[in-house]
Amino acid sequence: MNPQSQSSTPSYTINCRMIQEAAALERLCQVVRIRGFRIATMAVETAGEHLNIALTLEGTRPIAMLQSQLEKLHTVAEVALGSNSVARSRSA
Amino acid sequence: MNGAQHILDAFHRHNISTVFGYPGGCIMPLYDALVDDVGVEHVLCRHEQACALAADGYARASGKLGVCIATSGPGATNLITGVANAHRDSIPMLVITGQVPSGLIGTDAFQETDVLGMTLGIVKHSYLVDDADSLPAVMEEAMTLAQSGRPGPVWIDIPKDILLTEVAAAPAPTPAQPTASCPDLTDAIALLRAARKPLLYSGGGISLAHAEDRFRAFAESSALPAVVTLKGIGNPGKHNPYNLGMLGMHGSRAANKAVDECDLLLVIGARLDDRATGKLDGFAPNAKMIHIDADAAEINKLRPADLAIRGELNAILENLTGALTSKPLTIADWQRQCRTWHTTGGFSAADNEEPLAPITGPAFIRQLSRIAPDDTIVACDVGQHQMWVAQHYEFDHPRHHLTSGGLGTMGFGLPAAIGAQFADRDSTVINVTGDGSFMMNAQELATIRRYRLPVKLIIMDNQCLGMVRQQQELFYANRESQINLDDNPDFVAMARAFDIPALHIERTDQIRRGIETILAYDGPMLLHVAISREDNVWPIVKPGASNTDMIDETRRTSKANKEQVA
Ligand SMILES: Cc1ncc(C[n+]2csc(CCOP(=O)(O)OP(=O)(O)O)c2C)c(N)n1
Numbered sequence: 121m122n123p124q125s126q127s128s129t130p131s132y133t134i135n136c137r138m139i140q141e142a143a144a145l146e147r148l149c150q151v152v153r154i155r156g157f158r159i160a161t162m163a164v165e166t167a168g169e170h171l172n173i174a175l176t177l178e179g180t181r182p183i184a185m186l187q188s189q190l191e192k193l194h195t196v197a198e199v200a201l202g203s204n205s206v207a208r209s210r211s212a
Numbered sequence: 213m214n215g216a217q218h219i220l221d222a223f224h225r226h227n228i229s230t231v232f233g234y235p236g237g238c239i240m241p242l243y244d245a246l247v248d249d250v251g252v253e254h255v256l257c258r259h260e261q262a263c264a265l266a267a268d269g270y271a272r273a274s275g276k277l278g279v280c281i282a283t284s285g286p287g288a289t290n291l292i293t294g295v296a297n298a299h300r301d302s303i304p305m306l307v308i309t310g311q312v313p314s315g316l317i318g319t320d321a322f323q324e325t326d327v328l329g330m331t332l333g334i335v336k337h338s339y340l341v342d343d344a345d346s347l348p349a350v351m352e353e354a355m356t357l358a359q360s361g362r363p364g365p366v367w368i369d370i371p372k373d374i375l376l377t378e379v380a381a382a383p384a385p386t387p388a389q390p391t392a393s394c395p396d397l398t399d400a401i402a403l404l405r406a407a408r409k410p411l412l413y414s415g416g417g418i419s420l421a422h423a424e425d426r427f428r429a430f431a432e433s434s435a436l437p438a439v440v441t442l443k444g445i446g447n448p449g450k451h452n453p454y455n456l457g458m459l460g461m462h463g464s465r466a467a468n469k470a471v472d473e474c475d476l477l478l479v480i481g482a483r484l485d486d487r488a489t490g491k492l493d494g495f496a497p498n499a500k501m502i503h504i505d506a507d508a509a510e511i512n513k514l515r516p517a518d519l520a521i522r523g524e525l526n527a528i529l530e531n532l533t534g535a536l537t538s539k540p541l542t543i544a545d546w547q548r549q550c551r552t553w554h555t556t557g558g559f560s561a562a563d564n565e566e567p568l569a570p571i572t573g574p575a576f577i578r579q580l581s582r583i584a585p586d587d588t589i590v591a592c593d594v595g596q597h598q599m600w601v602a603q604h605y606e607f608d609h610p611r612h613h614l615t616s617g618g619l620g621t622m623g624f625g626l627p628a629a630i631g632a633q634f635a636d637r638d639s640t641v642i643n644v645t646g647d648g649s650f651m652m653n654a655q656e657l658a659t660i661r662r663y664r665l666p667v668k669l670i671i672m673d674n675q676c677l678g679m680v681r682q683q684q685e686l687f688y689a690n691r692e693s694q695i696n697l698d699d700n701p702d703f704v705a706m707a708r709a710f711d712i713p714a715l716h717i718e719r720t721d722q723i724r725r726g727i728e729t730i731l732a733y734d735g736p737m738l739l740h741v742a743i744s745r746e747d748n749v750w751p752i753v754k755p756g757a758s759n760t761d762m763i764d765e766t767r768r769t770s771k772a773n774k775e776q777v778a
């Protein structure tokens with residue numbers, strides 16, 4: 121892999137709140153993968169009936185497209201794009 | 213009531229009277245409950261894939277929820293192609309599978325598969341029920357979800373012990389549907405009025421939203437030239453003078469030309485699929501685009517919209533119709549131009565005057581379209597014959613044309629026809645299939661016989677996987693690879709083995725009588741139509757190329773077909 125090209129891949133932070141259910145995280149990760157993003161970091165916290173999931177994602181496709189696909193998931197209550205996600209390049 | 217009885221009770225409360233399924237170990241409690249139930253007709257197909265595809269055909273033809281049922285393990289995995297098919301075409305479907313008992317999940321028990329995990333990408337939503345008392349709420353939510361917004365399959369995987377457990381919880385209330393308000397259309401109407409060459413582009417979203425009538429009214433009153441996607445065929449109606457037909461890879465030259473020339477594209481209920489748009493860079497290069505859809509995720513997905521409107525299509529179409537009726541658009545030159553293109557660049561098929569000439573696909577489908585009753589439902593398979601139906605059969609309603617659009621599933625047609633016939637026992641249902649596709653679910657002839665369904669079967673037999681052969685000829689230097697089917701079984705004898713009478717035709721002068729005979733017969737009948745191996749579907753756009761680069765050799769094919777059948 122060319123490290124140069126990897127370092128120029130845009131990186132985004134996303135916070136997602138979704139209902140806890142069987143396969144909740146798999147459902148989320150599946151959409152992230154198939155829509156063209158790679159999970160760099162992921163932190164999950166349980167909050168009552170919900171999961172709060174903080175993700176750092178990398179990918180060259182428009183992040184708005186992923187956001188609207190995640191929002192479509194029945195158990196996703198909220199998807200917030202982090203303020204540092206303005207398609208910035210990941211620092212090498 | 214145990215879990216299994218509760219499921220049937222939920223069916224009754226939702227007026228679900230027909231389900232398609234296949235029994236097995238972990239779903240046996242549900243089949244046991246069915247023994248005492250007279251209100252639900254269970255249709256036993258001969259393969260779970262066919263159960264799912266029949267439920268899909270039932271839903272497409274009726275606009276209602278399709279339901280399929282299977283056991284765990286192989287039963288569930290056999291459903292997958294059919295459920296994926298429904299997912300790709302946004303068909304409302306409820307899938308119920310038995311799972312190994314709760315305590316055995318994760319132990320590699322007999323017939324255990326991780327159904328929830330392996331189906332995540334092909335469902336709108338899914339559940340693994342872990343508590344009998346949650347079943348009422350899960351059932352209600354699943355049925356609502358499958359049919360609301362952008363519909364799709366919802367899968368409920370239920371461990372066997374839960375099917376047997378008494379459910380203490382009362383039936384859950386049906387979740388309230390949000391009331392549809394119409395978004396502001398001022399900008400859309402302004403764009404339409406400013407355009408000199410506006411074009412209406414509609415897809416499968418029209419019937420998914422049950423907006424067929426409102427769309428028809430809008431198309432007629434606006435008199436906008438119109439193109440349709442494969443799944444939008446029938447939207448504008450066959451008598452609409454401005455309907456240019458299907459666009460895209462096998463679209464008409466007229467439709468693709470209009471898209472190329474238009475200055476405003478009004479996209480309604482379509483997702484700009486690559487088979488329709490061709491290479492996106494070259495798609496509608498001069499046009500602004502208004503994109504109206506129920507699914508926010510489709511808007512700006514592939515091509516940014518100049519104006520995006522998300523909302524309920526009935527309300528939007530009603531308001532657009534009102535606005536354009538009170539003050540019609542003045543686009544007479546553009547309408548004239550499109551009609552000229554339609555005359556010179558619509559789908560053409562030479563009706564061969566020579567009685568002994570071999571049958572060509574387009575000529576056969578044109579005759580079928582002329583002879584079959586207006587409300588005939590045609591369920592296609594996948595391949596050249598599917599495209600000939602899309603091009604040459606004149607549909608007056610989108611629910612009359614059942615086709616596997618997004619997934620392109622060979623083997624769809626026969627079970628889908630079965631589902632459609634259950635949706636309406638009185639309508640004429642025809643499965644147009646190829647010799648390759650037919651063999652993918654041929655076991656369903658047994659289902660036709662068992663339920664005495666009067667489905668008509670037409671096999672367009674070119675002794676090969678025609679669509680693949682065509683692409684090998686055109687794009688792989690004619691290097692044929694694994695497409696030969698010249699050792700097909702005797703299809704006429706095969707049908708007869710299932711008690712289905714059958715007829716063989718091969719010459720042009722036999723077409724009319726062949727079609728009339730199967731339609732007149734009071735019961736299922738098969739028509740085996742021998743066609744030339746070399747026939748191609750024209751026009752064609754090379755995958756990945758722009759729609760303006762169509763290859764059209766219609767004339768060459770017709771000439772070759774002047775030869776006579778020996
Ligand atoms: C299940 C499945 N497998 C493979 C394909 C790829 N495929 C598309 S069309 C086609 C040939 C279809 O042959 P046939 O049913 O005889 O129809 P024809 O093209 O000859 O009209 C194939 C193999 C598919 N669409 N679906």
